Amino acid sequence: MIAALRLGESRVLVLRGAAGIGKSALLAHAEVRANGFRMLRAAGVESEMELAFAGLHQLCAPLFDRLPSLPPPQRAALETVFRLREGAPPDNFLVGLAVLGLFADASAKEPLLCLVDDAQWLDRASAQVIGFVARRLLAESVALILATRRTGPELIGLPELEVAGLAEPDAHTLLNAVTLTRLDRHISDRIVAETGGNPLALVELTRGLTATQMAGGLGLTDAGTLPGRIEDSFLHRIQELPAASRRLLLIAAAEPVGDPGLVRRAADRLDVPFPAAADDTDGLLSLAERVTFRHPLVRSAVYRAAEPHDRRAAHLALAEVTDRPDAADRRAWHLAAAAAGPDEEVAAELERSAAQAQARGGMAAAAAFLRRAVVLTADPRRRTDRLLAAAEACLPAGDVDEVRRLLKVLGEQQLDELAAGRVMALRGQVAFASGHGHEATELLLASAQRLAAADDQLARDVLMPAWGVATSVAQPESLRAVSFAARALPAPADPRPIDLLLDGLTLLVTDGRAVAAPALREAAKILLDISVDDVVKWGWVAAGVAGAVWDDDAMRDMYARHVRLIREAGVLTDLPYHLATLCLITSWSGDFPAAAALIAEADTVSQAIGSPMPPYPQLRLLSLQGREAEAAEIIGTTITNSLAAGFGLGLIAANWAAAVLYNGLARYPEALRAIRANGDLFDANLSAWVLPELVEAAVRAGESEVALDALARLVEETQPFGTPFARGIEARTRALVAEGADADDLYRQAIEKLGRTNLRPELARAHLVYGEWLRRERRRADAREHLRTAYDLFVAIGMEGFAERARRELIATGETVRRRTAAAAADVELTAQERQIAQLVRSGLTNPEVGARLFLSPRTVEWHLRKVFGKLGVTSRRQLRDALPRTISGDAVGLIGPQG
Template sequence: MHADNELRGRRREQETLDRLLRDVRAGHSRVLVLRGEAGAGKSALLDYLAGQAPAGRVVRVAGVEPETDLAYSALQQLCAPLLEHLDGLPAPQREALATAFGLSAGRTPDALIVGLAVLGLLAEAAAQRPLIVVIDDAQWLDRMSEVILTFVARRLGEESVGLILAARPVSSFEGRPSSFEGSTSPFEGLRSPFEGLRSPFEGLPSPFEGLPELLVDGLAAEDARALLDAVLPGLVDASVRDRIVAETRGNPLALLELPRGLNAAELAFGFGSPAVDGGSALAGRIEEGFQRRIAALPPDTRLLLLTAAVEPVGNVPLLWRALGLLGIGADAAAPAETSGLIEIGTRVRFRHPLVRSAVWRAADPAQLRAVHRALAEVTDPDQDPDRRAWHRGHGTAGLDEEVAAELERSADRALARGGRAAAASFLERAAELTGDSAVRAGRTLAAAHARFASGAVARVPELLAAAELGPLDAVQQAAAERLRARVAFTRNTGRAAIPPLLDAAARLEKLDPAAARETYLSAIGAAVNAGRLGEGSGFRGHGAGGVDGGRGGDLRRVVEAAAALPDGDEPAGRLLAGMISWQRDGIAAAVPLLRHAVGEIPESRDLDLLWLTGMVVHEIWDDTEFLDRTARAVTVARSSGTLSSLPTALTFRATALIYAGRFGDATELLDEAAALAQTTAGPSPHPATAVILAAHQGRAEPALELIRALEVDALAGGAGWLIGVASYSRAVLHNGLGNYPAALAAAREATDFDDLAVLQWGLFELVEAAARTGEHGLAAVARDRLVERTQAAGTAWARGTEALARALAGSVPHLEDHYRSAVEQFAETRLTVQLARAQLVYGEWLRRENRRADAREQLRAAHDAFTTMGATGFADRAGRELLATGETVRKRHSGVREELTSQETQIVRLAAAGRTNPEIGAVLFLSPRTVEWHLRKIFTKLGITSRRELHQTVEMS
């Protein structure tokens, strides 16, 4: 094929790639996903890019369908030419990468550490000359390679690395197949080993979603006609030619391939009868064209193509050895090469992935198994044991314990490298080949655990059901029930999760009491999330109008069931006891239990229980735990590489930072959590945090849009707790804007139900809104409910809130004492938002008392604080009050801290603490070279020249 044909009509795409190369040569890193249908010309554009890139600095790999079950297979090919730079990485990263690639034995590497290692490896390789990494057919990358490369793509900064991936549109590969999946055998009766199989990736984010993309569409009509003219057999009527262009939508491969082998008569109506072919997908029609060409080849050539298609790496010596066992000679390759279907050089390369797919679909199942057996026979069991087991698994019909055991060993090796999806596929196939029912059940249960760990939660229930068909011992039964409970809570944390969690907990009571308590705790969490949407509660609590919030029947039912279990001294057991007391005895009785439970949670369990402790700290009014625990959780998740838990930790930390007045930092953490969740298929940032942040920022329309969206999602998911959050957030927004009637209505809705944490937030908003609108009776009732909760806690946070509520709803003789007490108490905390709000309402009261000088002092402090944190609604309210005192409101001048971004501030703190660039990079998921680049920018901003000056220039906090 000619380059000018391949790039016909691609000027826009070429210019984009040229700009990318210029940026990389200038020292910047760039990422681009070429997104287009099969045959759109993505590979040709990658060829163009590789040809324009610096000589010797291009690393190119491609995803292959059969490799999707082999962990790190694509990543290993990508990194192999760069391993000479391995010594430049920190020891933990070197070890993680070596373990992931099977180069050495070691503890299971977390995906995060492997990602940091690959990021560092690329940076080291690009230190002297720019590096271009080209990945074709990215939709067929194995899951671990996809996760790592997405992580790396989001973290490239100033390393002079270009990462360019080509992938089909999301709709083209949703439900990606797995080579080992199927109800019984993935081979019997199938024309393709992929046809009709379910995907282990159901429910996971699409590959590389959210990265910069360049859409590679079909050619424009003029270019498409010119390309078609080059391959049409003789003269074809112009109207027929136009129809062909329209039917192919300008797809270059379709234009080149579909007319092959057809005469003018066959082309008279386009590509055959519209009634027959009109509804088939374009990729399928291209594949059919390849199948016609394959069918015309000699039998030995077809078997050669099948063997090459099944051997995923393109290893030419191995291919010839396998063909020798099958009795196929070298002369069988000539017809396939002459027809342009395959190239056999230093590697085997198909003209297009659809050729490989067409070969597979045309294969006889028995012949396909024979090819796998031959490939298994010639694969070195020492050098490549897992690929050998993979071929043996595909080549075996019926039951075979030897092969099953080999697959199980491969699963163990995959788990040791962090390849959970690969391990699950090995184990599932091993179970299918297992005759002993007990062993089969155990392998299926292990596969279910691996699927859950890989994020493919949708597959777990059917695997558990299959495992339970065989005899499971008591330990296995407990493990199955516990996993079923985890699945239920992961898939739906609202009301729908309650019945399966209760069922699982009841079955676990005798099998594993500690697991039962943990499952009951999850059921309480689901009932708390269900809130006012739970059974027996409706939309309003016991006190309609927001004066005596209630609790739902779901929560009562769960608590009664959980209370029948003996108390446990493990962290989950202590938390469960506190939550039971909260429901049965009220918050005053529960506070000591909850405080003890939270305080006794070891660091090793912080991340596991953060989903609950992050809310409980509000019930005990402990701002120190709130801020310190969330900071520690992020640090632990980062340093340990617990990538699956990091988005949750970042989200709760962001919530803490909102109340600390650090809105910019909270925003960056939410962005990071969203990016990580998309990369790893982990939990998304909790939607409540972004809504609470928007409410405090005080921009009405964006905030209300988020609030409305949260309410819609909450109703759809049965999460009444989020409805409480939405109402509370609306109350905060309107109190900040001074729209007190709207704030009153929202606060009444927020306090209609005794939602964990949300009720106390809403009660304060209700006190202020009711007092401002003259609803003094309602303000007094809300104050009393709030005081009941604050007095049980007795912390500075609680005392400040109580004093402010008493001031807003209290009698005149004691108002100023309460206002002063509120300001003093909040000053002892790190809750900057609460302190500023106390200063604001105190200043407003002082102005109404005509004490203008005193009012200015409080209002000025509030205005400066709200302006600094970005709370525009409250800042404007404070500004209006300042104007009313006769003071001119000036814009606040930015200081050093405002000049630095949140990430730069983090780098400054770490550098001033003596951390090296690699250490800073490990904490912030950046390459050392990007850290150095940021430090140069920071030095320029601060007007300094070295790290030694950071201590004197930046205030550490």
């Protein structure tokens, strides 16, 4: 690792092994070998596990002078979590990207070696960020070595070295070196076997035993675990120390930061003579630049063996001397540990610390503070409030099991209507997070009905996600129940954007699109300017409104704005969904390279945050491209998974994709079967968008009654809206069932209207069906004109299935047509990531901006870019523009705007 680092490469290694096995010794060895490197060190502390970003703060504190070099959003994220500024809670993954940038900058002139000991005791937020960074190191000249007893979920999958015990001969050599008498071979064999060659155990377990005990194997008969036996060994040494030294050890064990000044001031509070006590710890404690124990098991042995009143005294002393403004959470934690029973003042301070932790993005820490506050709360009502707040904090922290436990406790309390409604809302969110869509809808609906009596605004806030969940289930009865519940609430005196949205969506279900049209149009207009907070909370539901009013321009503007706001806010957990919606309109616009770039970015983010997205964007793109083999496999998987999870939205999306695919391939009965598989599933947008496919498939399959019925339903959907999108789709679909001059006029209307949209695939399809109709009418010259236009458009866009359908129609008119495909040879040799980087660079983004998009450091982007230049035979970014195939209507980045 050290050699590779000197060559400018990055390396990561997790050292896993039992306590005392030698992991810390290996870290020290690496530090000695890394002459000329910059060092960063951190160590997990068991008592600090609930303090968000505490471990990361240790690691990054020496680099704070480099924070100004980071892009503003990344700098703000780190300064917020390290309490260097006030701000909204940043996404942990944005924090990870910032740390990656910080490490890359610090390693620009000299290699950087990061050593983390006792990683099993890192706070969860720090472990997540460090794991995130470790997976993205490549060309930064950074090495990260983590020592841990067990591999937590944040570190799984990283390169790992299991540190085992000494080989038997070496174990015997060490044992003989630390014993004063020659041991019987049977006794030494037993000791070596029981310790597993653990060097610390071999040294410590024999310390303090008499020659008789060693020779006879007495004193080694404790049946406890090895760490416990090592702790006992340390404990024997501790018990032999003077009282003042033991108290100093306890103060140091209770103080998680390792600040010698803090330990000294706390010792003064407890009348511990500091110099004398510090000098007489038998080498178990070191007080230099930082307070460190000989081994982490010394700390745990000291703390666990202390009497409760002594522990409380140590924590109280530490609380009294912890007076820095940025350490208020540690002060509160010490006060809580010092409390012998319920204490409202301390509980209130913990509650304030929870709010501060939440503002820094430490949701797990916020939940921990609130859970501790519950224990210290005597008043039943306050205790219930804090229990509920703790449960609500655990949910975004991802601790669903803890939410369930707290909900069980809450179920045993006497709750008023407001608290009962909030509890039920939590149960609904847990159900949805667990994949139980139907149950989630019922619980959220019941919650809103209970909340309505106490707080109708809060009830509407619950009904908004309930409507979204019901949509994902896609069951009409669920949507109707939620919608009628919303209609029953009194109209707000000063409606918020969320109120206007909910009103429009509920009218859509209860009264139909014609009645809902004015409210939906008003909501679509206002929703183009909602705040980033609203986008985060319910933007995933708002995204459907522009589609519901058949406004492709509004869809494009709204989806692009949501992506930009979410990216700027650093809410990366929500970014894949918003990228997926932007991909929908991008694919529909015929900009397939841009859509593919958005899909790749969404996949990158999803992998980074460990939350896979449904493949709806891929389905849309592949179906339009006519790539049957790939599309059919994903369609089948999506249908299977959606049926198992009860998510009707997935079925609608999969069958819509199948209908488009098979209509493009001129296999109309298969397209018809796919649409019929949806049954009575309902979605405000997809259900309407499926209807044109149903009419076309039914007409071509000779199912005229089915076609007429679907057309009537489509007209109900489009008539309330006069957009070119709505009018163009309606005219094209009407023409399919019309005859003579009426059909001719409708086809021309469709081409004119769709020509005013950005929906190039729909325009090309209008030319195609018109050309097909003209050929059947024996107007071959006119047919060739429209079929050629359709064919050229399909080829340019990359719609291979529809292009082949148009080519066959042209041949039927007597024209010779050579099969063509969209030019894409220029980037065939590039990997998916290289293609992403090349597209983003061609769009004008800098290396740091590309890195921010793809969770890479600028140096890694540059490394990939050099490979791209070599493969494409170019030497500059300007040449890259001509070396890659151009998009049809703009680059993926152009839709969003550069953002670091």
